[in-house]
Amino acid sequence: MIDKQWSSAADAVADIPDGASLAVGGFGLSGNPMSLIEALHAQGTRDLSVVSNNCGVDDWGLGILLGSQRIRKMTSSYVGENKEFERQFLEGDLELELTPQGTLAEKLRAGGAGIAAFFTQTGVGTQVAEGGLPRRYNADGTIAVASPAKDVRTFAVHGDEREFVLEEAITTDFALVHAALGDRHGNLVFNKAARNFNPLAAMAGRVCIAQVEKLVEPGEIDPDHVHLPGVYVHRIIEVGPDIEKRIERRTVRATEGA
Template structure:
């Protein structure tokens, strides 16, 4: 089955207001920016986003955030996105913060048909006990808090330890960015761009991938596939300019030492 679409706009055309979307990426690495911008141009709003973070000010998911298109976020951290922090603290946005590893496993579990799992992360904190602020009111008061979660003593390796129950995440759609994909949807991610992309792709009922390179079925060695085509429903091949749109979040430089030769040594 050929899953390719002619454009990002056509691939996201059926996403309605209020849809939930799992989005791959970590910081600015492996972000499906073309699909995000296509959704922005379409005007879709009231989105529920699941992603490690929400981009940065004015780039990535930050572009949707800037236009007020996102109403709820499940993420592991706010980072340095000042707009994200302002909207959350100002009561414009509901935010469910969850430990990073737990977030990844919740998406993986959703794609694997596992409804919930126990983990030690968060035991003894508000993650398990409840009370994390999900939404603030205009006056700064907490209006929505996280509920308490089930905990259980589980014996393992001869000792009992407390664990908290975390529920899987399944979203209406998922956006991922891959270096290579074939027409059947098998994907290969480039180095650290692999990050949250595979598990985000697993979590979506309809997963849309933008790829730098599109190849024919059989041209990707099965051992090299990072996300199997069974999880991917639509593929968009990026143009050269879009594929090269890879900003750096923080650029750190230092003065280059002057080249000098002294006694045969540099």
Template sequence: MDKVIGSAAEAVADIPDGATLSVGGFGLCGIPSALIQALLEGGTKDLEVVSNNAGVDDWGLGLLLGAGRLRRVVASYVGENKEFARQYLAGELEVELTPQGTLAERLRAGGSGIPAFFTATGVGTQVADGGLPWKYDSAGTVEKTSPAKQTQVFETAEGPKEFVLERAIVADYGLVRAWKGDRHGNLVFKDSARNFNPLAAMAGRVTIAEVEQLLEPGEIDPNHVHLPGVFVHRVVPLTPEQAAEKRIEKRTTR
């Protein structure tokens, strides 16, 4: 039951080239920065990443992006990363933009064993009708577009309404960061750092959690557990320096 791994490098060592990763975080809040750094140093490439966003140019997933390690990104927001825009428009990166709530539910569904679900979000737009540019070629011509999705009318309290079918996401590996975690993998997230982390963890076939505080089994009140250890396969305790390094995406002063 002891899921503790000695280092981030050891925890990600078996992630192969071409793997799909579900990665927690929102902006730079709650990102698994130590695991991302270990992947960068390990040289893993051709990765598909499912995450709310792709970090910034010099931190988070932006480090893997800048090193040319990502082949595809499924995200809902990418506006803080100039290199992301450059690679996308130059045909170096495939991008599937997904409404934020839909992305969250696709991850949750994947972790819950639900293959697909219907949602009203995106009906009547290219999200449902298809045609969103997924990939450009080097000349700036659209090379690949999103497919049309199945729609269906259901009876609701407001009357008949159209919904679009969205498919669940299951990743090869999930990478997340928690405030507290015990040796069994039970996790507690702090404040807004919870964000996409529980969902990214649920969606991973093998989930790796870096934790700021490692506790013994029983030290976390069961009522306070945000993610049960059944979803977590490896726990990496951070050093005090790693735990303290939390960058601010946009610093505002008066």
């Protein structure tokens, strides 16, 4: 039997070294692997290069690692909701590789599928393809590192000649993901919006560590219900259903007649 269950989040992340690259699931604050992030923060790991859709908020999600200046570089598609992120980037403390969201998703998926690169129309005619996007600033506000130009080629699609930009796949040393349900073989099921970047991040990591709200025995999950097969998952911990889950903004309106 291939039992991938680990006793704790601290044990599961203990061998993640300084300078490691991480693919981390989550979209906004939905589906963030908080127990694993907190364990990584507690052990003091730093100089991390992180690939994730966004970087949490100032005091939650990846924001807790960022706030302690544990992250050296972010590869993301959205960088709002986090004032500390803005400060570190503009003051030259953080490198940012800003990537279109669909492209980021495909870069992770391609990495997990063993595809080295792919061509896409997204970004053609912009700085994404032409280069020059600031990746790191100097303290005086000048650009220290800018994105390079990418290979652009023309292909015929449905009889039309179109330009496509070459995007390289992403693989990382480790992946941290959150799922609603998993078994000890690593098969995972995600709940609604938490099925965002989590499966893609899991695929891209050489070692994938998953936290699940409920852990069951192999065979208890209908194979047709599995969102991510256990072949991509190497370690799994159970965190229980009562973990704290936050949202970025709560919007409510008064009930009529109240």
